[in-house]
Amino acid sequence: MNSLTDRTPVARRRTPLNRSQIVGFWGAWAGWTLDGMDSFIYALVLTPALTELLPRSGIAATPANVGLAGSILFALFLVGWGLSFIWGPLADRFGRTKVLAATIFTFAIFTGLAATSTNVWQLGIYRFIAGVGIGGEWALAGTYVAEAWPEDRRKMGAGYLQTGYYAGFFLAAALNYTIGVHFGWRAMFLTGAVPVVVAILILLRVKEPEKWQKAEANTVRTKPLREILGPTYRRRTWVACILLTIAIIGLWAGAVYEPSAVIQLATRAGMAKADSIRMASVATGLLSIATILGCLALPPLAERIGRKKTLAIYFAGMAVSIVGSFGWAFYLPNGLAPFIAWLVVLGFFGGNFALFSLWLPEQFETRVRATAFAFCTSFGRFVGAGVNFLLGAAVLHMHTLGVPVALTSLAFVVGLFVIPFAPETKGEVLPQ
Structure with missing residues (x-):
């Protein structure tokens, strides 16, 4: 006869995190948060910065010139963002934490230097180099967390990590409301230099993941970029590139045009200009909160039903919510409230990015993992940037x-x- 102990199910206990894993996660999360903050700072200070710098560059600060220069600078930033794939091979060769710290150093230093700009050309160069650093942070932070955290916790770690980017939006808005209003755009760029502290912390306190150390000790030198495009990985690399490109197109469409849409709807509803801008801030906050919730809900769902079904649900949700918000609510006579309601839904399913932090590391071995992550994200950014400019042209052409x-x-x-x-990787351990 079995004892009561034999019949009682043993509660599963999660593997505890050691100090290096905890510090490393918070370093990666803080870097990703400050990455989001840095990206949003540029959107907040673009107009006042160009209004001051264009005349110093011999260009009149007309609304048209400000808009044109802003588009060119944004294009330079996106090119830098796309070129961030260079960090992947470096991380596969020299280690995750060192190169992660280097990406944070890069975007922090050159964001801070933007505060010293005396003309629009200098600002463009600083933003380009900052973009190279910003673009590499996600790939390396996601790779680090996947490799450093225990197998039974890394999936949820991917969801936690992804919340950082949207927390950065809140941080940028708070800084603009306090520092930006009182001290101007240069002070805002200076706050972007703060992540240097995070980079130093990562270098001094965080160890390389054991998985990378073992792979480094046993790996014969190869060219990781050639390998992920070779016969073994070619299919999954290009499929991941396509899926990430689709996710990025949706992110930029929703995030870039959401404030303008809310302001138009609020103005149409009879709100004053200042109230319309405040309403856009509220809507952005709701969008960010919903995205954070979507990021946290995704890992448990992916563990239950699988990676592919989860992404399909999130992609279907994005398709429906984009049509519901921009295709339907935007054109209602009193569409502000329905539009914002649909934005919350759109934000939740925008959390699909958390799946890539979880899923991409599972598809590639340690020796090429960072290269694959960086390549797929950079590919998506380049294509997404082109679609974004086509979208802008369509808005001008269709006048809506x-x-x-x-x-x-x-x-x-x-x-x-x-x-x-x-590939479906549910239930599989991270490949060595």
Whole structure:
């Protein structure tokens, strides 16, 4: 006869995190948070910065010139963001923590230097180099957490990590409300130099993941970029590139045009200009909160039903919510409240990015993992940047915001047909 102890199920206990894993996670999370803050700082201070710097560059600070210069600087930033794939091979060769710290150093130093700009050309160079650093942070932070955390905790770690970027939006808004209002755009860029402290902390306190150390000791030198595009990994690399590109298109469509759409709807509802801007801030906050919740809900769902089904649900949710917000609510006579309600739904399913932090590391071995992550994200950014400029042209041509943005939902429909070609890694341990 079995004893009571034999019949009682043993409660599963999660593997405890050691000090290096905890400090490393918070370093990666803080870097990703400050990455989001840095990106949003530029959007907040663009107009006042260019209004001051264009005349010093011999260009009149007309609204048209400010808009044109802003677009050019944004393009330079995106090119830098896309070139961030260079960090992946470096991390596979020299280690995750060292190169992660280097990305944070890069975007922090050059964001701070933007405060010293005396003309628009200097600002453009600083933003370009800062973009290279910012673009590499996600790939390396995601790779680090996947490799450093225990197998039974790394999936949820991916969801926790992804919340950082959207927390950075809140931080940038708070800094602009306090520091920016009183001290101007240069002070805002100076706050972007704070992440240097995080980089130093990572270098001094965080050890390299054991998985990387073992792989480094046993690996014969190869060219990781050539390997992920070779016969072994080619299919999963390109499928991941396509899926990430679709996710990035949706992120930029929603995030870039959401404030303008809310301001238009609020103005149409009879709100004063200042109240319309405040309403856009509230809507952005709700969007960010919903995205954080989407990030946290995703890992348990992916563990229950699998990676591919989870991404399909999130992509379908993005398609429906983009149409519901920009294609339907935007054109209602009193569409402000329905639009914001749909934004919350859009934000939740925008948490699909957390799946890539969880799923991409599972598809590649340690010796090429950072290269693969960085390459796939950079590819998506380049294509997404082109789509974003086409979208802007469509808005100008059609003289409306809603329909062009709503059409980006088609990308997610395409994604639903691509997902079956990706590998399902549910239940598999991180490959060595």
